[in-house]
Amino acid sequence: MDIELCGISKSFGPVQANQDINLDIRAGEVLGLLGENGAGKSTLMNILSGLYSADSGEILIDGTPAVFAGPGDSIASGIGMVHQHFMLVPVFSVVENVILGVEPTSGPDFLDLQAARAQVQEINTRYGMEVPTDALIEDLPVGIQQRVEILKVLFRSADVLILDEPTAVLTPQEVEEFFTIVRALRDAGKGIVFITHKLHEILEIADRVSVLRQGRIVGQGDPATFSEADLAEMMVGRPVSFSVGRGESTPGDAVLDLAGVSLYDNAREARLVDINLTVHGGEVVGIAGVQGNGQTELVEVITGLSPVTTGEIGFAGEDMTRASVRQRHRMGIAHIPEDRHKSGMVGKFTVAENMVLNSYYDESVTSGVQIDWQRVHARAAAACLSYDVRTPSVFLGAGSLSGGNQQKMVVARELERDVKLIVASQPTRGVDVGSIEYIHQQLIACRDQGNAVLIISSELDEILDLSDRIYVMFEGRIAAEFDNRGAGADRNAIGLAMAGVRQDFVKVVNRGDAA
Amino acid sequence: MNDATRSSEPAMSPDMKALLAPAIDSRSSWRELFILPLAAMFLAMLIGALIMMATSVAPATILQSFIAMAKGSVGSLHAISETLTAAIPLVLAGLGIGLAFRAGLFNIGAEGQMIVGGLAASIASFSITGASIWLHLPLVLLVGLAIGAVYAAIAGLLKAATGAHEVISTIMLNLISIRLLDYMLRQPFIQKEGRSDPISKAVLESAELPRILGFVDANLRLHAGIFVMLAAVAVIYWLLFRSKLGFAFRISGENPGAARYAGIRAGLTIVMAMAIAGALAGLAGAIQVTGVLGRATPGFTAGIGFDAIAVALLGRSHPVGILLAGLLFGALEAGGRQMQVDAGVSIDMISIIQALIIIFVAAPLLVRRIMPFLFPKKPKGGESPEEGADHG
Structure with a gap:
C-alpha cells in the first residue's frame, strides 16, 4: 500500500x-x-x-x-x-x-x-x-x-x-x-x-x-x-556543533559523596542497592542506564525528596544524609528535574512565578511573610535575558512557551543561584536541538567554574558527550564505571552494562591513559 | 520599601523593560471573569423560563416573576439590603472553599464547619455576660472562626496522615455536625429556658452584629458582617497572591509534583489550607447567628455551606470572583422570595436557575458555542499545537 x-x-x-x-x-x-x-x-x-x-x-x-x-x-x-x-x-x-x-x-x-x-x-x-x-x-x-x-x-x-x-x-x-x-x-x-x-x-x-x-x-x-x-x-536551519567541545576537566575536591546508599520502597523492594558514587568539583559525572533502573530514585535521595534507607550522603565535607529538600537547596544543590511538566514547573503560573518556584521563601525575594513580587519580576526578567529564555514577557503563562524555552527557564532558575552541585536529570528531554546545544554549554560552563555536575540521561550520546566519568545503573545498582576523558569510553561496553550483561561491577580504566 | 529595593537593582535595559510589560490580555481575562458568568446567568434564566412554560405557567406570569426577581434583589433599598445580607455568609464560606480549591482540596464540609462555628459562637454569645460589645462581639466571632478551623483541620489531618479523601471525610463531618447540633441544642446550658424544642438561648445584645442601616429603617437587616466579609475578601486575596503561604498553596494545588520538588511539605499545607477554609466557614456561621438569626436552631445554616461551593466554582476560586458570585447568589435568594410572593412561582425555581448557572459556568465551551459573538477569537495562538502531543 x-x-x-x-x-x-x-x-x-x-x-x-x-x-x-x-x-x-x-x-x-x-x-x-x-x-x-x-x-x-x-x-x-x-x-x-x-x-x-x-x-x-x-x-x-x-x-x-x-x-x-x-x-x-x-x-x-x-x-x-x-x-x-x-x-x-x-x-x-x-x-x-x-x-x-x-x-x-x-x-x-x-x-x-x-x-x-x-x-x-x-x-x-x-x-x-x-x-x-x-x-x-x-x-x-x-x-x-x-x-x-x-x-x-x-x-x-x-x-x-x-x-x-x-x-x-x-x-x-x-x-x-x-x-x-x-x-x-x-x-x-x-x-x-x-x-x-x-x-x-x-x-x-x-x-x-x-x-x-x-x-x-x-x-x-x-x-x-x-x-x-x-x-x-x-x-x-543553521550549522550545529554536536559536541560541546568541552576542554579538559580539572577535578577538585569531592562535592557529592554517596557511601553505601540503599533505598527500599514501602513494599520493602530494593530501589537502590549499595550505591557508592563521588562527584568532584570541576567535573561532569554522567549516569547512563535504561530508564527505570533506579536513576529517578538516585536523584530523589540526592536532592532530599526521598530519605535513604541506609547509607550516608556527604556534601562538601558535611553530612547531609538527613537534610531536607530546602536545606539542600540552601546548601547549594541545583536540581533540574527529569520531567518539567510533572515537577519542574507549573504551566499555569507565569514565567516569573516559575522562576521562584523553589526559592519563593528565600529572604532575597521576600519581606516578612510577603513575596516581593517586584523584585521577583525584575530578577526573572534578568534571568530570561541571561539564559536565553525566549518569552515576550515574564507575565506570560509558562505553559505557552515552547518546550525548549520551558526547559531553559528551569535551567535558568537552577543555575542562576550560587550552587556547588548541579543535578541535571534528563536535562534536554523534549527540547529542540538549538536549546540542547545551549543547555549543554551552560552545564559545561558550570563545570569550568569549578562546580560539580551530575547528569542523568537515558540518551547515551548526551552522557558520552558531556561526562568526564560515567556510571552505568542497572536494576538499582551501579553496574560499571567508565572514564570518559581522552579517547572516551567504549560505547559498546557501556551498552552491555546498561543491558545488565556484566553483573559484576567493572571499573574501566581510562583508555586515554593506557594509550 | 519596594522603591528602595528596586533602585538597588541594576539599571534596566530596554529588553528587560519589554519583559516586564504586562502580557496577559486583560480583556480576555475580563471576559472570563464577568462576561461568562453573565452569559451563563442569561442562559440559565432562559431555560428557567422554558421550564416554567413546560409546567404550564402563563407567559405573563413568567415575565412577572422575572420582574419580581429583579425588584426583590435590587429594586429597592430593602431589596439591596436583603441581597447583601444573604451574600455575606455565601461569600465568606465561598472564600474558604475557593482557597481550598486553589490548594487542590475539595472542601465539601463548609456546611458542617458553619454549623460548629455558629453553634460555638452562639454559646459564647450568651454565656459571657457583662462584657462590652467591643470585647464580646469580636470574641464571639473569633470563637466561631477557631472552632470552624479546628473542625475542618480534622479532615485535613486525616488526609495528611492516612490519605483519607477530604471529600468523604468532610461529608461525614457534615453529618456528624448536624447530629451534634441537635444534641447540643437540648443541653440545659444551651437550650432556651422553658422550651422543649431544640433552640439555643438568644444572643446577648453585646454580641449582636449591629444593623448598619438601622438609622434609615429598623427593618433593614444588613449588618456589620458586611465589613468582615469585605475584609476577608482582601485578606484572602493577599494571602493567595502576595504571601509565601498562598504561593505554596497554589503550587500544591496546580502541580503537587512541583510542590514536592520545591520542598513544600504536603501534609502541613493540606492541614493549613483546610484550617483556613474552616475558619472562614466557621466565621460565616458565627456571623449568621450573631447578625441575622440571633440564636442557633436545627438547620440554621440552611444549606448555605453547600451553596457556597457553587459560589466558589462560579467565582473561579478568585476572591473577587467569589465576591461577585456571592452577590449574584444573594440576589437570586432575595429575588426568589419576592418572586414567590408576587408571581406565586415556587422558590424551587431559583434552585433550578442556580443549578443551571453552575452547569453553564462549569462548561464554558458550551456557553461559547451557544453565544460565540460574546467571545471573539483570541488574536494570539496560545499554546503551540505540538505541545500536547510531543512533550514526552
Whole structure:
C-alpha cells in the first residue's frame, strides 16, 4: 500500500503547523521523518492517523483520495501508529492487550481467546518478534513492550506503520534488535514511517529521508547522500556543533559523596542497592542506564525528596544524609528535574512565578511573610535575558512557551543561584536541538567554574558527550564505571552494562591513559 | 520599601523593560471573569423560563416573576439590603472553599464547619455576660472562626496522615455536625429556658452584629458582617497572591509534583489550607447567628455551606470572583422570595436557575458555542499545537 500526502496544510490559529507538505510513503520502504520538537512531525502524523483533519491538501491511498473522519477510518485503511508512550494495560497479558478493542468472538459474543492467541502467535513468528504471548505486560522489559505495540497494529492489519520516536526508551543493543524487526517488516512489504531526531538512526535504517522544519519539508532524498551534519543543518536551519567541545576537566575536591546508599520502597523492594558514587568539583559525572533502573530514585535521595534507607550522603565535607529538600537547596544543590511538566514547573503560573518556584521563601525575594513580587519580576526578567529564555514577557503563562524555552527557564532558575552541585536529570528531554546545544554549554560552563555536575540521561550520546566519568545503573545498582576523558569510553561496553550483561561491577580504566 | 529595593537593582535595559510589560490580555481575562458568568446567568434564566412554560405557567406570569426577581434583589433599598445580607455568609464560606480549591482540596464540609462555628459562637454569645460589645462581639466571632478551623483541620489531618479523601471525610463531618447540633441544642446550658424544642438561648445584645442601616429603617437587616466579609475578601486575596503561604498553596494545588520538588511539605499545607477554609466557614456561621438569626436552631445554616461551593466554582476560586458570585447568589435568594410572593412561582425555581448557572459556568465551551459573538477569537495562538502531543 502506497500513501501519498499532497499539499497538506494545517494551522492552529496563527501557528502554521504544516505547510504544503508532500510526502510519499511506499510499500517495502522505511521513510525516515526527521525534525525537531515543534517542527510539525506530530501534527502531520496525527493527520495521517485521523486525529486531525488537514485544512487543505489530500491523502491518496494507492492513488485514491481518502477522507478520515477519525482514527477509526485511518486504522481501517491500514495505517497503524505506534506511539512513543505505550498504551498497554500492565496487568493484561500480551494477547489480551493486542486484541483489546477488536476481540475475536465466537458464538453469541463470547471472547475467543484461543483464536486470538493463534493469530497473535502467527504474526509474532512471521516477523521474528519473539514476544511471549501469555506473559503479563508488567513483567516484560520495555523493548518487548514496544514489540507488543507493533503486534497491536499488525493485528489490526496495518500495511503502513508509523513509529513515533521508537528508540527513545531502548538500550543500544535493543535498538539493534528493533532495527532487525523493522527490516523484517519492510521486507514483508510494509511501509514504515520512522520518526526520530537521532540522525545516525536515520542513516542506518531509512531508505529515504524527509526533513521537516517549521512545518515545511526542507529536504528529502536518499540518506546515503547526506552526512549527519547536512541533516542537522536542514533540521535546525543553521550549522550545529554536536559536541560541546568541552576542554579538559580539572577535578577538585569531592562535592557529592554517596557511601553505601540503599533505598527500599514501602513494599520493602530494593530501589537502590549499595550505591557508592563521588562527584568532584570541576567535573561532569554522567549516569547512563535504561530508564527505570533506579536513576529517578538516585536523584530523589540526592536532592532530599526521598530519605535513604541506609547509607550516608556527604556534601562538601558535611553530612547531609538527613537534610531536607530546602536545606539542600540552601546548601547549594541545583536540581533540574527529569520531567518539567510533572515537577519542574507549573504551566499555569507565569514565567516569573516559575522562576521562584523553589526559592519563593528565600529572604532575597521576600519581606516578612510577603513575596516581593517586584523584585521577583525584575530578577526573572534578568534571568530570561541571561539564559536565553525566549518569552515576550515574564507575565506570560509558562505553559505557552515552547518546550525548549520551558526547559531553559528551569535551567535558568537552577543555575542562576550560587550552587556547588548541579543535578541535571534528563536535562534536554523534549527540547529542540538549538536549546540542547545551549543547555549543554551552560552545564559545561558550570563545570569550568569549578562546580560539580551530575547528569542523568537515558540518551547515551548526551552522557558520552558531556561526562568526564560515567556510571552505568542497572536494576538499582551501579553496574560499571567508565572514564570518559581522552579517547572516551567504549560505547559498546557501556551498552552491555546498561543491558545488565556484566553483573559484576567493572571499573574501566581510562583508555586515554593506557594509550 | 519596594522603591528602595528596586533602585538597588541594576539599571534596566530596554529588553528587560519589554519583559516586564504586562502580557496577559486583560480583556480576555475580563471576559472570563464577568462576561461568562453573565452569559451563563442569561442562559440559565432562559431555560428557567422554558421550564416554567413546560409546567404550564402563563407567559405573563413568567415575565412577572422575572420582574419580581429583579425588584426583590435590587429594586429597592430593602431589596439591596436583603441581597447583601444573604451574600455575606455565601461569600465568606465561598472564600474558604475557593482557597481550598486553589490548594487542590475539595472542601465539601463548609456546611458542617458553619454549623460548629455558629453553634460555638452562639454559646459564647450568651454565656459571657457583662462584657462590652467591643470585647464580646469580636470574641464571639473569633470563637466561631477557631472552632470552624479546628473542625475542618480534622479532615485535613486525616488526609495528611492516612490519605483519607477530604471529600468523604468532610461529608461525614457534615453529618456528624448536624447530629451534634441537635444534641447540643437540648443541653440545659444551651437550650432556651422553658422550651422543649431544640433552640439555643438568644444572643446577648453585646454580641449582636449591629444593623448598619438601622438609622434609615429598623427593618433593614444588613449588618456589620458586611465589613468582615469585605475584609476577608482582601485578606484572602493577599494571602493567595502576595504571601509565601498562598504561593505554596497554589503550587500544591496546580502541580503537587512541583510542590514536592520545591520542598513544600504536603501534609502541613493540606492541614493549613483546610484550617483556613474552616475558619472562614466557621466565621460565616458565627456571623449568621450573631447578625441575622440571633440564636442557633436545627438547620440554621440552611444549606448555605453547600451553596457556597457553587459560589466558589462560579467565582473561579478568585476572591473577587467569589465576591461577585456571592452577590449574584444573594440576589437570586432575595429575588426568589419576592418572586414567590408576587408571581406565586415556587422558590424551587431559583434552585433550578442556580443549578443551571453552575452547569453553564462549569462548561464554558458550551456557553461559547451557544453565544460565540460574546467571545471573539483570541488574536494570539496560545499554546503551540505540538505541545500536547510531543512533550514526552
